[in-house]
Amino acid sequence: MRVLFCTDGSEISLNAFYNVSKFLKDAIIDAICVIDWNFLPDSMNIENENYSKAYENIADSVLNFAENLIQEENFTVGSKIKSFGSAAEGLLEQITKEDYDLVLLGSHGKKGIQKWLGSVSRQVISHSQVPVFVSKKRTKSKKILLTVDGSEESFNAVRHAANLLNLKETEVSIISVKENPELLPIEATLDQNWLDSIEKQQRIHATKAINKAKTLMNNAQTQIQNEVILTGNPAHKIIEFAENEKIDLIIMGARTKTDLSKLLLGSVSKRVLENVDSDILIISK
Numbered sequence: 364m365r366v367l368f369c370t371d372g373s374e375i376s377l378n379a380f381y382n383v384s385k386f387l388k389d390a391i392i393d394a395i396c397v398i399d400w401n402f403l404p405d406s407m408n409i410e411n412e413n414y415s416k417a418y419e420n421i422a423d424s425v426l427n428f429a430e431n432l433i434q435e436e437n438f439t440v441g442s443k444i445k446s447f448g449s450a451a452e453g454l455l456e457q458i459t460k461e462d463y464d465l466v467l468l469g470s471h472g473k474k475g476i477q478k479w480l481g482s483v484s485r486q487v488i489s490h491s492q493v494p495v496f497v498s499k500k501r502t503k504s505k506k507i508l509l510t511v512d513g514s515e516e517s518f519n520a521v522r523h524a525a526n527l528l529n530l531k532e533t534e535v536s537i538i539s540v541k542e543n544p545e546l547l548p549i550e551a552t553l554d555q556n557w558l559d560s561i562e563k564q565q566r567i568h569a570t571k572a573i574n575k576a577k578t579l580m581n582n583a584q585t586q587i588q589n590e591v592i593l594t595g596n597p598a599h600k601i602i603e604f605a606e607n608e609k610i611d612l613i614i615m616g617a618r619t620k621t622d623l624s625k626l627l628l629g630s631v632s633k634r635v636l637e638n639v640d641s642d643i644l645i646i647s648k
Contacts, residue, residue, distance in 0.1 A: 375469035379498035394429035397453035451486035520616030525583035536589035541565035
């Protein structure tokens, strides 16, 4: 397994490594530090005032610290990579250069208009086909939530998670959220028999999805402790469940979307990412 550990030396970026290290099997870990010139004032002339060398030294220090962390956790150190420019662009460029199995990122959890403009983590998730593990704080890394909706993307996420992570010493829950038929237009909700039939079909669909995910995890010798079917808005229910149950890691699949839908609509996985404190592993393969 080859992993890309993205760090700027901040505690938030280091949390991603600390948290995921408890799940990783044998891995070669590359560390990358991107010095983002976009945050420097326009008045700074990087070349003339020798800022470039100063920031290179900072990047070297960050990467040396990351190297020590990787060795302390008994993983193999791969490449140490310095990049300069836009953080998201630098990370995505590196992701395309190597055959990575996992990318580790810290997220500052931007709110309001900032999250719609796109944080680094959101941009990387939106444009990368490599699974991305995003962390906002240090966790106990014990309580895991798998989300399935019956789509092949959600089952692929379960398969990849079983291959990527060692979840044997964790408490794993599987959740499937069915839409509330009462939220349909009023004309469609007048027939109670029809509503009951739709709800029954949704429950059967959700049960089948959970059973398939459970089988996939059992085949990977991981036991499931909780199976939950909820009704309502999928993103809201997942966020609510994660908060109430104090989930440490949420594992989700993500559908490929157009650039317009990424910006205006988002997906369930991205809405969850923006509104939970849990770690989140988003798998879009």
